[in-house]
Amino acid sequence: MDLDEPFRGSRAIAAGLTTRRRLRGPGFRELGRDTCVAASATVDDRMRIVAAALELPGAVVGGWSAVVVYGVDAVPGGERPIELVVGPRHLRRARAGKVLRQDVLGEHEVELVDGVPVTSPLRTALDLGSRGPHVEGVIAVDALAHAFGFGPAELLDVPVRRDNPRGRRRLVAVVGDADARAESPPETRTRLLLRGADGIPEPIPQLVVCDDGGRFVGRVDLGWRGLRTALEYQGDHHRVDKAQWRRDAVRSTELAAAGWLVLPITAHDLFVDPWGFLLRLRIALARRARELAVPSS
Structure with a gap:
């Protein structure tokens, strides 16, 4: 021990x-x-979740708490109660900071992570994709599908021992917008922001960029190959981490040398001024299309 x-x-x-x-x-x-x-x-949060599971024998860690235990960096900000899945006949009330969700889990839906029972990645993705805000559901499915190598569409075939039509409709919508290629929640949020925006063609996630000689240059968060334009998320660590800042500078120079335009997107663009960002991006892509004499959409 x-x-x-x-x-x-x-x-x-x-x-x-x-x-x-x-x-x-x-x-x-x-x-x-x-x-x-x-x-x-x-x-840390993971340790508190493990302690809560130990406190209630027979409980299974689920929801966003399961995402934390798996070590997947996808949990949205803000305080979230620890979620434990218990049997439908469980009568004990949850203590402060915890939520007990009554549900039925099959053996294939539970895995042990360092000795702690946790809903399987598929079941965790199914649960989070079936409830809550649409964007959070897509973020969860994207992150878990990327980390554990399953296709989002597989969730529609997962057998569950309950009937939840409303959750099913929500899950279908989430799966339709999910993409396992996304490597971070900001990438997912950016893709969803761009999806369906007038005048902006849908970008390719994690697009591989090569120079004219076929040499690998890099892989960008989102990109338009025909326009030779990349969209890269710039988090705070890109600004305050000197080593990361240098890597970004070298990478941007290499992409520019290969004829690519790199456009940044920040948390301010996503959460404070998304419509202004879309306007600026639309103008930039249209100008780029004129420069390269290619269709913009």
């Missing part, structure tokens, strides 16, 4: 690894009912 990971205090005592008095001392931190961790351990 690793005391630097969440553990049941009663089990550690029974195994002779500690005593109840020591558990109450400065060497350990209480995470929940009968769940502790060494005080020297860094407590």
Whole structure:
């Protein structure tokens, strides 16, 4: 038993690894009912989720909490309660910061991650794609499909032991907009913003760029091959991380040398001024089409 990971205090005592008095001392931190961790351990969201699962034997980590346990960087910002899936006859109420979702899971829908039962990637994607905002559902499906190598359309064939027509309709819409090639939530948000925008052709995610001699130059977040134009998301780490900033500068120069125009998109464009960004992009693509004498759409 690793005391630097969440553990049941009663089990550690029974195994002779500690005593109840020591558990109450400065060497350990209480995470929940009968769940502790060494005080020297860094407590993060994943650790809190694992502790919550240990606190409720038989529960399965699900929803966005499962995404965290799998280590997939896709969870939208903001405080989210820990989600645990329990049987339909479970009567215990959830404590603060936790949500108990009654559902029926088949054996194929549960996996052990470091000893913690978690809804399988497919089932997690199905659940998140069947409820909540459309964009968040697409982000979840994109991220899990990319990380675990399944096609979003496979979700429509996953057998589940419940009937949820409303969730099914929502899932069909999410799958229709999903693309496993996306490598980050901002890429997914950008693709959804561009989809259907007047005057803007649909870009190719993770487009491979080669020079005129066929030499590999790079892979861009989104791109239009005919227009030789790339759209790259610029997060804060691109600005504050000097090594990343240098890599971006070299990469942009290499793409420019291959005849490609690189356009940035930021969080401000996505969340604050999306319509202004679309206007600017529409103008830039039209001008690029005139420069290259190719159709803009």
